[in-house]
Amino acid sequence: MSVTRPRGTNDFLPEDTVKWQQIEKLLRDLCAEYGFQEIRTPIFEDTELFVRGVGGTTDIVQKEMYTFTDQGDRSLTLRPENTASAARAYLENKMFGLAQPVKLYYMGPMFRYERPQAGRFRQFHQFGIEVFGSSSPLADAEIIAFAWEFYNRLGLKGLSLQINSVGCPACRPNHKEALKDFCRDNLNKFCATCQDRFERNPLRMLDCKSPVCQELLNNSPEIIDHLCPDCTQHFSKVQELLDAAGIPYQINPRLVRGLDYYTKTAFEISLKEIGAQSAVCGGGRYDGLISDLGGQPTPSVGFALGMERIFAALKSQGIDHFCTQNTDAYIAVLDQNEKTLTTAFKLALALRQAGLACEQDLLARSLKAQFKQADRLNAAYTVIVGGEELSEGKAQVRNLANSSQELVPLENICNYLKESGDK
């Protein structure tokens, strides 16, 4: 093998894609029920969109973007996520002029230059939904309920939902200062990255994985204690709604999302058993994003979920009830002469026109080998074309499950198979 696929990418083979299609169908059905409509944005965007939308200090922008210059000297970037694009499209297409809120969904590949590991790839796939134009906690609760329902329908168990409020521009600075005051005296004891974060983005210190840092942060000021009245009320309303929906959750004051655009509600759904990258869904409110991109202030909430991680979860829980494609009839030929082959070819076409899934041998194999192939394809029937029967305009139709066989005139085979299939 001289050329292989790029690092961190995957080939999804037919056995995988049937599963993808079914999961995607489930998601589209849910979207229809919840009133979300699909948007498809470009795979690449102006680099500036992500710098402004996702945030210039985030890891995504600083070290994970696939950025290139095109022949017109424009700096473009393969999308690392889809929320910024959706917001851009909302603005650019003046969707603020539509009846609000605007509820959109997307699914497709995203690109981040990271070291691959379990549940992490350089090209990965997300499904996400966004509600533009509503500041109501109902919207927050609605999308969380959407995600929860999705995992329920898949049959996944043991998921944990964590929620937090990261405040808004009015109250976040208070907490930030309180946190800095708290850490300042012991700053040299924190890990190197946290010391770095202290100035640039102290909130990120909260979800540092280092046990040392976590120890030092015991009893640190919680954002929840510094929320302004508006954020406090919003957060408690979201909790009430989740309670009303019977959705279990934990409040995690340390939950801080890695993208700059989040405000108020932040949430994450995780499943530890799939590895270190256990977050299967993450999202929250981003009331400042649209205005950051140059639009009128537009409150918005959304989430994204990782498709590959869903498959990892399904696999680890042994959930594999995906139906596979079946073959209704396999057309086998007795002799490899032109008349037989043409008859078989025409028969196959006629059966397909009638909506039956059928295949014929394309390798000039022996009859025995053709039967083996029919068996592998799990065909319900094998039609044997050729010999004496063909000269009488008939063919043998064999039921592979019970090994019964009948002689049927060629022109009746289609109906014969359809009637048998209806039983």
Added chain:
RNA sequence: GUGGAUGUGGCGAAGCGGUUAACGCACCGGAUUGUGGCUCCGGCACCCGAGGGUUCAAGUCCCUUCAUCCACCCCA
């Protein structure tokens, strides 16, 4: 970017310095020549990730490199 593990036929997997590199699965063919799923028989590796080196002799030891997996960082 850092650390750990691994790299033998399409897949799984023995071999750990010395004749023609086990075995299982899959695949192809056959078992009185027009019929499958079971069984039996046969077939299927020029390169043991790649490139150097040590040795009379190297998948088997050493170095380099690449890839994969896992973990850190961070995220879906």
